[in-house]
Amino acid sequence: MQGTGFGGLLRRHRREAGLSQEALAELAGLSVDAIAALERGRRRAPRAHTLRLLADALRLSGPDRAKLTATARRDTEAARPPMRQAPVPTNEVIGRATELAATKRLLGEHLTRLLTLTGPGGVGKTRLTIALAAALSDRFDDGLCWVPLATIADPAAVTPAIAASVGLHSAENSRLVEDIAERIGRRHVLLVIDNCSHVVATVGQVCNALLEYCPNLSILASSRELLRVPGESVYVVPALALPYDEDQLESSAAVQLFVERATARGYDPTGQIDHVARVVRRLEGMPLAIELAAARTNVMTIEELASELETSFGILSGGSRTASPRQQSMYGAIEWSHDLLTPAEREVFAQLSVFVGGWTLSAAATVMSGQDSPGPLERAEALDLTGRLADKSLIRVIRRSGVARYYMLAVIREFASDRLAAAGMADEAARRHAHFYISLVEEAESHLRGADQGEWLERLDRELDNLRAAMAWSLRTRSVSEALRLAGGLWLFCYLRGHYAEGSQWLERALTLADSVPGSDMAGLAPAYAKASLGAGMLAFLQCEYDAATERLQRALAQYRDLDDAAGTALVLQRLGGVARERGDYESAEDLHCQSFDLYESLGDRSGMAWAHNHLGFVAWLRGDLELGARRCRQARDSFKELGDGEGIAWALISLGTIAQYSGELVEAEDLLQESLALSQRLGYREGVAWSLNQLGIVERRRGLTERAVHLLDESLAEHRDLGDRWRSASVLEELATVAQQRGRGEYAAFLLGAADAVREVIGAPVPEVEKPDHTATRQAVEQSLDHRAFRAAWSAGRAAPLAAVADGYPPPSADQPDRTGRLST
Structure with a gap:
């Protein structure tokens, strides 16, 4: 018989009160067996409610009541099985310092009592949870309890699993949550519940109850879905940091994880970090995907791995045999989440895969509903799902x-x-997707000139991948109307953003498709056909394909005239004027721009009139009439400012800056050109950037600052080359030749002059009149500095070199002789 402990103390108080076990049981409302079990030590964990009943029945004073409670707690602690501890990580946690610091602060400083780590399957929630539990083990006086739920399939088994982890084994399931709460009581405990996505509703209910009952309890949960419990804080676990430039390759957490896991497999990839970076970028930094990819290095090279991943993620399998099935492949990880969706969620999940590079709510509502203009109900449903x-x-x-x-x-x-x-829904979803983006492009067209230009350019930038997907669908399915409307609606965007080659390809394929369709099937498509012809001509012109541009533009001109579309006619005339201008036919260019101006004036189109003034000014200064050019370009600039046309303002500033430069007003020229450069960069207007850099380079060369001039001209040449603008590339090469001659690099100057001459011969564009004095002076100076044989050799080497090779950058000072590729030997 026990004389100490809770049982002995209870027996002493009962006897002092003169009560039998039966009498105490009746007064306390308990069974005689319960009293006997407590006194004999068979039951050593009385509930708090039971303690109150006993103390009241025995009429204990405050000190005696406290002593009885404390004794019961000591006995309970002594009898309590230990709580389940978190597993020990099998390898190092890589790249999670920021995440650990943020989550440790939230729980360790008690800023939140319930923290849910969420994110898609494979992002590393469990690994971060284990690391966080280890980091917090000394922050909770009464320890932590690990509750793994990955293998729990039945929601009814959740509460028993939590009870077992806290060391409680009770057969009375009806009060199991209360038993767990009493078990934890007022102790400072961290309850860690891992992998609860599939039983999230039950976990949420239990957590809500425990947080109410246990004032010092904190809970850390990992789940692909939120618990939606009052007071819940959510931390979205991000993917690992990717390398964004060459300097970050080895320091990138994603690269480090791949290298560590591949090395563990017996393959050291440290000499192929650039290919590793390609792999982890494709996998978007997802830890599980990276580990599965690294596992494939036992049978594949990293180059092969990177190429395979470009087409499919099917090779991402073969994880650890001890891992759950959903962690052995990326397919399994995603399938597990997919299986938890409702039928409606699964349908929408599949439909949303038609988007590339993201989407908006409006786009989702259109694809989900199949309506071109979804109403409030459709938008609400899209938002909910x-x-x-x-x-x-x-x-x-x-x-x-x-x-x-x-x-x-x-x-x-x-x-x-x-x-x-x-599900057989791919074609219909792609059709809805394409129609949404056609509507977006047609809405954007009217905003791509004017005050809203920057906003709409950025909007189309964000949707570029979707626009490409829609264009691919329309061409693949031979949807003539959609192809013409989409390609024709995008030509101005492609011009402003420098997508000359891609836009040309879209337009030419759309027009070829239209040409293969019988005329009777083209009813109603004449405006779209004319616009596509105009766009194709414009983008061909920008790439200096003057014959092709003229053919397309002449066809567009006839089409717009047949449609009696004065605005379209005026725009085509403006573009034909541009072709004549670059070919050096300034008289024809001026005549075409005047015709364009007259049409715009008859329509009262202030924007069109401003652009006509700008182009007339451009022609004037190119042919050497700087005064007339300045007058017309100032008039254009003032109109563009009133209209809020950013592109127009940039062009007027470029023209005025160039005129100032050729007039010898270098300070004024620099101010105007720096303003145009800043505006063009802000708008993302690449042609404006390239022109501004070109003219700023000439300003610096005229000042004698040749090092600065080379830097600016090299940047300009790279932009013009990437855009496909060979006309301006030739002018920049000639300006670089002038710099080389001034620096005593005669042979390199001859090489550059030869390269420029070859470009001009191919495209059929002479040196502009305003540039001829500098060009002539440079050639004469170079010829005088070299003997005839050396000049002809360097000149011929330049003519034979591809533009891409010449435009790779100004060579170092030690270079003096061009080799057969256009490079200079050092």
Whole structure:
């Protein structure tokens, strides 16, 4: 018989009160067996409620009541089985210092009592949870308890699993949550619940109850879906940091993880970090995907691995045999999340895979509803289902400039796309997708000139991948109307953003498709056909394909005249004037621009009139009439400012800066050109950037600052070359030749002059009149500095060198002789 402990103390108080076990049981409302079990030590963990009943029945004073409670707690602690501890990591946690610091602060400083680590499958939630639990082990006086739920399939088994982890084994399931709460009591405990996505509703209910009952309890949960419990704080676990430039390759956490895991497999990739970077970028920094890819280095080179991943993520399997099935492949990880979706969520998840590079709510509502203009109900449904998928970590939300945009990780999108195809919905979803973006492009057209230009250019920038997908669909399905409307609607965007070659390809393929269709099927498409012809001519002109440009523009001119479309006619005349201008036919160019001006004036089109003034000024200064050019360009600038046309303002500033430069007003020229450069960079207007750099380089060369001039001209040449503008590339090469001659680099100057001459011969564009004095002076100086044979050799080498090779940058001072590739030997 026990004389100490809770049982002995209870027996003493009962006897002092003169009560039998039966009498005490009756007064306390308990069974006689319960009293006997407590006194004999068979039951050593009385509930707090039981303690109160006993103390009241025994009429204990405050000190005696406290002593009885304390004794019961000591006995309970002594009898309590230990709580389940967190597993020990099997390898180092890589690249999670920031995440650990942020989450440790939230829980360690008690800023939140419930923290849910969420994110898609494979992002590393469990690994971060284990690391965080280890880091917090000394912050909770009464320890932590690990509750793994990955293998729990039945929601009814959740509470018993939590009870078992806290060391409680009770057969009375009806009060199991209360038993757990009493078990934890007022202790400072961290309860860690891992992998609860599939039983999230039950986990949320239990956590809510425990947080109410246990004032010093904190809970850390990992789940692909939020618990949605009052007071819940959410931390979205990000993918690992990717290398964004060459200097970050080895310091990137994603690269480090791949290298560590591949090395563990017996393959050292440290000499192929650039290929490793390509792999991890494709995998978007997802830890599980990176580990699965690294596992394939036992049978593949990293180059082969990178190439395979460009087409499919199917090789991402073969994980650890001890891992759960959903961690042995990326497919399994995503499928597990997919299986938890409702039928409606699965359908939407599949449909959203049609988007490339993200989407907006309006785009989602259109694809989901099939309506060109979804109403409030359709938008509300799209918002609800999108929100559900975001909460389940299958899509990501990014908020920029006051707009929410949604994304799928590439590996998730591939899975969803497979589901879309399997359901036979791919063609219809792609059709809806294309129609939404056609409507967007047609709406954007009217805003690409004027005060809203920058906003709409950025909007189309964000949708570029979707626009490409829509264009590909329209061409693949031979949807003539959609192809013409989309390609024709995008030509101005392609011009402003420098997508000359890509836009040309779209337009030419759309026009070829239209030409293959019988005329009777083209009814109603004449305006779209004319616009596409205009765009094709314009982009061909920008790439100095003057014959092709003239053919397309002449066809567009006839089409617009047949349509009696004065505005379209005026625009085509303006573009034909540009072709004549670059070919050196200034008289024809001026006549065409005057015709364009007259039409715009008859329409009262202030923007068109401003552009006509700008082009007339451009022609004037190119042929050497600087005064007339300045007058017309100032008039254009003032009109553009009133209209808020950023592109127009940039062009007027370039023209005025160039005129000032050729007039010898270098300070004024620099001010105007720096302003045009800043505006063009802000707008993302690449042609404006290239021209501004070109003219600023000439300003610096005239000042004798040749080093600065080379830097600016090299940048300009790179931009013009990338755009495909060979006319301006030739002028920049000639200006670089002038710099080389001034620096005593005669042979290199001859080489550059030869390269420029070859370009001009190919495109059929002479040196502009305003540039001829400098060009002539440079050639004469170079010829005088070299003997005839040396000059002809360098000149011929330049003519034979591809423009891409010549435009690789000004060579170092030690270079003096061009080799056969156009490079200079050192």
